[in-house]
Amino acid sequence: MSALTQPEDDFKARLDAGLWWKLFQRALRMKRHLVPLCIAAVVIAACEAGYAHVTRWVIDAVVRDGADAPLGLHLAAYLGLTAVLSVGVWVFIEKAGNLSNRLAHDIRRDGFDRLQELEFAFYDTRPVGWLITRLTSDCDRLARIMAWGFLDLVWGTSFLLMIAASLLVMNWKLGLIVIAIVPPLAVVSKYFQRKMLLSAREIRRTNSQITAAYNEAIQGVRTTKTLVREAENLAEFSRLSTRMFDAAVLNARQNAVYFPIVTTLGSLAAGLALWRGGVLVGNEAMSVGTLVAFVNFAGQFFFPINQLAQKLTEMQGAQAAGERVMGLLSTEPAIQDNATVRARLAAMAANPPTADLAPDGLPARIATVEFRHVTFRYATGPVVLEDFNLTVRAGETIALVGPSGGGKSTIASLVCRFYEPVSGQILINGIDYRERSLAWLQAQLGIVLQTPHLFKGTVRENIRYGRLDATDAEVEAAARRVNAHDFILQLEHGYDTPVGEGGNRLSSGQRQLVSFARALLADPQIFVMDEATSSIDTETEQLIQRGLQTMFAGRISFVIAHRLSTIRRADRILVITRGRIEECGTHEELVRRRGHYYELYTSQFQREREEAVLEGAAPEPFQK
Numbered sequence: 319m320s321a322l323t324q325p326e327d328d329f330k331a332r333l334d335a336g337l338w339w340k341l342f343q344r345a346l347r348m349k350r351h352l353v354p355l356c357i358a359a360v361v362i363a364a365c366e367a368g369y370a371h372v373t374r375w376v377i378d379a380v381v382r383d384g385a386d387a388p389l390g391l392h393l394a395a396y397l398g399l400t401a402v403l404s405v406g407v408w409v410f411i412e413k414a415g416n417l418s419n420r421l422a423h424d425i426r427r428d429g430f431d432r433l434q435e436l437e438f439a440f441y442d443t444r445p446v447g448w449l450i451t452r453l454t455s456d457c458d459r460l461a462r463i464m465a466w467g468f469l470d471l472v473w474g475t476s477f478l479l480m481i482a483a484s485l486l487v488m489n490w491k492l493g494l495i496v497i498a499i500v501p502p503l504a505v506v507s508k509y510f511q512r513k514m515l516l517s518a519r520e521i522r523r524t525n526s527q528i529t530a531a532y533n534e535a536i537q538g539v540r541t542t543k544t545l546v547r548e549a550e551n552l553a554e555f556s557r558l559s560t561r562m563f564d565a566a567v568l569n570a571r572q573n574a575v576y577f578p579i580v581t582t583l584g585s586l587a588a589g590l591a592l593w594r595g596g597v598l599v600g601n602e603a604m605s606v607g608t609l610v611a612f613v614n615f616a617g618q619f620f621f622p623i624n625q626l627a628q629k630l631t632e633m634q635g636a637q638a639a640g641e642r643v644m645g646l647l648s649t650e651p652a653i654q655d656n657a658t659v660r661a662r663l664a665a666m667a668a669n670p671p672t673a674d675l676a677p678d679g680l681p682a683r684i685a686t687v688e689f690r691h692v693t694f695r696y697a698t699g700p701v702v703l704e705d706f707n708l709t710v711r712a713g714e715t716i717a718l719v720g721p722s723g724g725g726k727s728t729i730a731s732l733v734c735r736f737y738e739p740v741s742g743q744i745l746i747n748g749i750d751y752r753e754r755s756l757a758w759l760q761a762q763l764g765i766v767l768q769t770p771h772l773f774k775g776t777v778r779e780n781i782r783y784g785r786l787d788a789t790d791a792e793v794e795a796a797a798r799r800v801n802a803h804d805f806i807l808q809l810e811h812g813y814d815t816p817v818g819e820g821g822n823r824l825s826s827g828q829r830q831l832v833s834f835a836r837a838l839l840a841d842p843q844i845f846v847m848d849e850a851t852s853s854i855d856t857e858t859e860q861l862i863q864r865g866l867q868t869m870f871a872g873r874i875s876f877v878i879a880h881r882l883s884t885i886r887r888a889d890r891i892l893v894i895t896r897g898r899i900e901e902c903g904t905h906e907e908l909v910r911r912r913g914h915y916y917e918l919y920t921s922q923f924q925r926e927r928e929e930a931v932l933e934g935a936a937p938e939p940f941q942k
């Protein structure tokens with residue numbers, strides 16, 4: 319397994335109080351759950367300490383009054399304590415579970431929200447698996463530790479303080495002697511808890527590697543046999559298995575050593591209490607009941623200290639996860655509205671704009687999109703576009719063609735403001751698009767990708783995704799306009815046919831038609847399309863071409879074009895090579911020029927013609 323999916327790897331030597339405080343602030347927002355939780359923790363600690371006091375009380379009463387001691391009263395006190403303790407434990411478990419789930423829910427939601435806000439460049443540098451781990455296992459782990467850890471810290475500290483206070487109040491000199499056991503107990507507990515956490519991790523890690531090895535061995539059994547790899551595989555597996563064995567033995571040994579040490583320390587404290595206390599009882603300076611309480615308390619120090627050590631160690635172990643999650647939550651999107659735009663949006667929100675103004679107060683109609691001296695590179699890469707200039711007017715369709723890696727998709731992404739120019743400007747109606755509202759611009763975009771992504775759901779739901787408040791009639795009208803209606807009606811349940819995971823029940827041509835309808839429904843001013851390269855049957859191809867005409871009409875369209883029929887209809891064709899416009903013109907102009915485009919066109923035409931012949935359809939005539 320890679321380090322990315324093993325977030326447990328880092329164990330922080332030092333607790334970062336600032337980080338945990340920030341995390342606990344999230345818990346503080348849930349006072350309704352946190353306050354009862356803390357009260358329950360303190361009440362439980364008080365009840366547990368109370369038992370020793372009741373015992374002391376009973377013994378002293380019996381020693382003093384013999385058979386006349388009010389034992390019924392003592393029994394009632396004992397039962398009362400038990401009842402309170404039970405309620406405390408109930409509140410404690412219920413609230414901690416609740417808090418843990420709520421925290422996980424909140425962090426997940428905020429994380430998801432942030433993921434949606436973050437720009438594409440953020441995703442370029444972080445693998446999907448890494449992000450998913452942040453929002454699933456990291457998030458759950460943190461929430462669990464925060465809720466249960468918080469609880470144990472409150473309980474452990476209060477119990478510890480109550481024991482110490484009881485001892486000091488009963489007899490401060492003897493109390494100090496017994497309390498002297500706390501520091502060594504704390505040091506030993508912390509030391510062993512850390513060791514045990516690390517060995518338990520090693521067991522888990524090797525265990526998952528063993529599972530993966532089994533998986534591989536079973537799935538690849540044929541290949542292994544034919545390549546006679548059995549011996550090597552077994553050797554590899556044995557190494558893994560030995561590592562797990564070693565870790566498990568180590569963990570067992572640590573447990574075996576830890577518990578005797580701490581119980582010995584506890585007994586030592588109890589022994590000290592018994593010895594010094596015995597002398598005091600003999601001198602009648604202390605009651606028998608107090609002595610018993612002392613011995614009881616001395617033996618109980620271990621529990622809160624063990625819990626505190628365990629929780630602090632777990633927090634150290636989860637700190638890396640905490641840093642990653644908090645890092646994600648506090649990452650500011652690099653592409654967002656600037657202060658001026660935010661101010662204009664706020665001003666416009668107060669007096670809603672008229673129809674011809676966008677929410678940012680500037681004209682809503684997009685008349686031109688212009689690249690002015692645009693240079694661009696991805697975060698870590700070389701320059702992709704250099705001094706790129708282009709002006710597109712409303713109604714124009716620009717076809718981008720050229721060799722792969724030339725920069726066509728980059729141009730489209732820049733138009734969409736998924737990335738911003740490194741230098742130069744992209745202007746909308748002559749205004750830098752960074753001075754416009756990002757949400758408004760992106761609402762004006764209709765995007766159809768090479769393999770359009772359809773969501774699990776019906777055809778209708780997928781089209782409606784373009785505009786959630788569209789009526790059924792509007793959904794169907796959009797489908798009609800892009801020529802998708804007829805094929806949809808032929809599906810088993812028409813518009814209510816489920817499209818399957820990622821749209822896999824539809825052919826790629828059908829998926830494109832559905833995505834046209836979805837884009838059209840939103841009535842975008844700018845249409846961006848990455849045409850599919852896969853071959854589509856001639857009939858669907860014609861439907862798509864007619865659908866495209868509807869999409870292009872009246873909009874600014876950028877098409878990364880692969881189909882001749884699309885290219886021929888474009889107002890301008892740009893041949894993009896190494897981030898520059900190598901040729902620009904209409905189909906006729908470029909063919910006449912007999913340059914790069916002509917080469918592309920003739921070779922592609924040849925291929926399409928052959929495919930058409932193989933399919934049995936009449937090939938389109940060659941146009942020059």
Ligand code: ADP
Nearest residue numbers: 442696699702721722723724725726727728729
């Ligand atoms: P085209 O669409 O013409 O095939 P692209 O615009 O996708 O070309 O790519 C142009 C160059 O930018 C290529 O060298 C490609 O490797 C690089 N590139 C594309 N996307 C990214 C990215 N997200 N991060 C880094 N480099 C990228």
